[in-house]
Amino acid sequence: MPGGDFHPIAFSIIAAWILVCGIGVVTFKNIVHSAVSMVFCFLGVAAIYLLLNASLVAIIQLLVYVGAISVVILFAIMLTEAQEGEYRLFFNRQSIFAFPLTVAVAVVVTAILVSSRYPQPISLKSLTPNLKGLATLLFNVYVFPFELVSLVLLAAMIGAIVLARREDELQ
């Protein structure tokens, strides 16, 4: 999006898309439907990143969330049994309190956001740097967290293998 200005129509369509898919994730009875709804929600979030001029984050979102995480979750669904039964069995007893609580939090935070003033002037133009600027930031200023996060990924990989392994293979 050249200029990075606000596009009300595109934003409204994508925002409605994200919210409808998000509500689908938490309300569908069939978990495969929830997973597909989640993939569409991630696609909408990638489109929001494009609207915000952050094309690098949009591409990473497509690769990691839509590509990898969705596949991992679908594998986990396939490895386990689908649950059948009445609709209320899919929600626990706390959901009577959870629904008003989350609605109240959403209303209060939205009211605060709409009525607040920002301490510094808010730009109307897009300020996200281009790919070169982001790469310079990532590999100069943030190179230590970048290396650290690769260690975290390695640890997570080993941990997942150890956890998901069968007990009798350990002997």
Place this chain on the structure above:
Amino acid sequence: MSAIDWYLVLATLLFCIGAFGVLARRNLILIVMSLELMLNAVNIALVAFSNFVPGVAGKGPIFALFVITIAAAEVTIGLAIVIANYRNRRSLQADSFDELKG
């Protein structure tokens, strides 16, 4: 309302949808999926802030990339625990995680 407010309201609503999923659903895999929705909402807020606030320009996408990486690690570990629990209990219900009770 300026443009940033709309993005922040969207992030708030998506976060609350995810929080409802975590609080109200019983299926462990669905709880992990709702957690992902919440992390996505936070990422939208980060990228929106860095796109419109001059002081933090450029830092939001970097931080969002780190959040995405940690989310990938979290989902692998979380699903490995869910699968290990399912193998022992034959259940995906959050209530079946009661081995440490008393």
